[in-house]
């Protein structure tokens with residue numbers, strides 16, 4: 001028998017520090033002594049041995065003391081060690097118990113071990129090493145059990161305190177774990193669902209089947225699912241589920257972790273809704289409308305019988321109503337309009353608000369084009385009825401542009417562009433009207449688009465050129481100025497008239513850069529002429545409406561004058577009367593600013609439209625240009641002559657200069673001269689020409705139309721001057737545009 005034992009690995013730290021409290025229950029004192037001796041021989045173990053002869057006080061003793069280990073003799077008078085073991089276990093003792101017996105018995109051995117004993121030792125065979133081993137194993141097992149319980153407690157704690165729903169099942173997919181978070185969300189008590197099928201928690205049985213299949217195939221599943229509460233209410237949850245395995249890797253069920261994402265889903269849905277709807281009316285917005293339009297375009301491309309129409313609406317007088325009655329009423333009006341529009345449509349039609357007072361309608365799958373007209377008329381009538389808003393009767397109406405599906409439409413933006421264009425046509429035809437976009441308009445739109453692209457290229461490729469037309473003083477026949485006129489040398493079309501491209505440049509905003517170029521280029525050219533003795537020749541440049549409205553025109557001109565070193569006194573701007581009238585107050589401010597810089601202003605195209613001589617009183621302009629449409633008739637029409645005379649007289653009365661444009665005949669010239677018009681411009685003196693040619697004319701500015709006060713026609717003193725006039729009339733003709 002080995003009397004010296006080694007300290008087993010791992011036990012050292014634990015045992016050497018701790019003094020074990022051991023209870024021996026044995027009615028034989030000798031056995032107590034032997035046991036004590038044997039225990040003392042275990043080197044690594046410090047202990048206190050308590051000896052109790054009978055079983056009677058054992059329960060109390062165990063309750064009052066913390067024993068680390070019990071040694072029970074099997075024979076204890078009226079009771080056996082097995083009885084005592086069962087009693088102490090029942091009483092809550094959790095420490096290890098070793099049963100000692102006089103005689104080994106296999107059946108008893110089995111029974112005591114089953115009852116929870118750590119070991120069953122036959123006294124005769126006990127030596128210190130056997131006892132040591134038995135105690136050590138008992139303590140180790142105890143510690144392992146405690147660790148197991150602790151880790152089980154920990155896991156349970158985790159599961160119970162998780163805010164996520166944790167649900168486990170067995171291999172039959174029957175619920176075996178249902179944590180408090182799950183109980184709270186599903187409103188089920190744990191015991192309501194234990195061993196019930198997992199599928200009862202899903203709103204849709206098919207969805208569960210799908211998830212289960214995924215778990216079986218891949219071992220896991222994660223994604224959004226719709227679950228069902230005890231009361232049948234459904235909710236969105238994010239589920240992660242995977243196969244649960246035992247230590248050997250065998251499947252024991254599934255473990256699922258999920259979270260209620262109803263609030264998040266609601267928020268997401270709200271955000272999505274906001275992104276595609278107008279917040280005021282709740283109607284689809286431009287984005288959503290464009291999505292739908294894109295779809296119907298594709299549908300109509302696949303099915304030629306599928307027709308659709310887009311109606312672009314602009315509310316008449318909305319701005320006036322909004323400004324006069326306030327934004328709150330304006331908003332209510334828009335909401336009511338949205339309601340009325342919906343009433344005019346079928347449920348699969350779409351009405352969207354694009355912002356402001358623009359509404360757009362998509363009529364899908366219409367039988368024929370006339371359906372769109374019928375709906376447009378219905379809408380016109382519906383919106384003509386007064387709206388009662390906060391006690392105000394508000395009258396409005398709408399202008400509608402209609403575009404029908406055509407095979408050449410491939411992009412939603414093109415349809416909208418055309419619908420917008422034709423809506424303006426409807427507006428111009430009078431309010432509360434509709435107009436349809438036709439093939440001719442489409443061709444025009446395509447041409448315009450092409451022109452727009454060409455214009456862009458023209459800017460980059462320097463395709464613009466400036467021509468100059470002389471302006472002649474009618475008092476002495478001298479050239480006193482030149483008007484710069486832009487030309488576009490189109491690589492394919494030849495010279496293109498500004499009348500063709502200036503309006504488009506104006507519409508697209510390109511006029512600002514083109515206009516800047518014209519001012520700079522013509523001032524630079526003019527500076528060259530000034531440097532070579534023609535300093536008495538002033539320069540006139542046309543300024544378009546958009547250019548004039550841009551807030552920095554005076555600044556641009558100031559800068560260019562500085563850069564070119566040109567004298568502002570020899571620089572005129574030609575602005576049409578209608579441009580100036582658009583916003584009188586602002587115009588006067590801009591004109592005064594230009595005047596203060598020394599720049600002179602001529603009102604262009606005077607005598608066209610509704611010219612208001614009266615306005616001349618207020619405008620800081622230096623003169624007017626009689627439009628060529630009036631000049632054309634002055635010598636032949638007494639009405640035109642009377643108007644022209646009145647214009648000249650009144651302008652002079654207001655101390656303004658007068659230039660007549662478009663002078664082509666001697667008779668016109670004579671009329672203007674005899675009525676004291678200051679200057680004239682026209683083919684009679686010279687067509688617009690390149691700078692290189694104009695310089696030759698300037699060289700010969702000795703050309704001196706002697707205007708006889710008593711003769712009716714123009715006469716020239718010298719044969720050379722007559723020849724020059726002929727030169728003007730005929731030789732310069734080729735510089736006209738390509739028609």
Ligand SMILES: Nc1nc2c(ncn2[C@@H]2O[C@@H]3COP(=O)(O)O[C@H]4[C@@H](O)[C@H](n5cnc6c(=O)[nH]c(N)nc65)O[C@@H]4COP(=O)(O)O[C@H]3[C@H]2O)c(=O)[nH]1
Pocket residue numbers: 469484485486497498499502515518542543544574604605628661662663664681682683684688
């Ligand atoms: N039938 C006839 N026509 C004559 C006669 N004398 C001159 N014209 C033409 O009459 C137009 C006079 O220019 P506008 O009224 O300012 O009218 C100009 C002006 O409004 C605009 N424009 C021309 N150049 C520019 C420019 O550089 N900038 C801006 N913004 N507009 C320009 O384009 C319009 C047309 O210019 P153009 O085609 O050059 O046409 C010029 C000129 O060529 C004549 O005796 N008979």
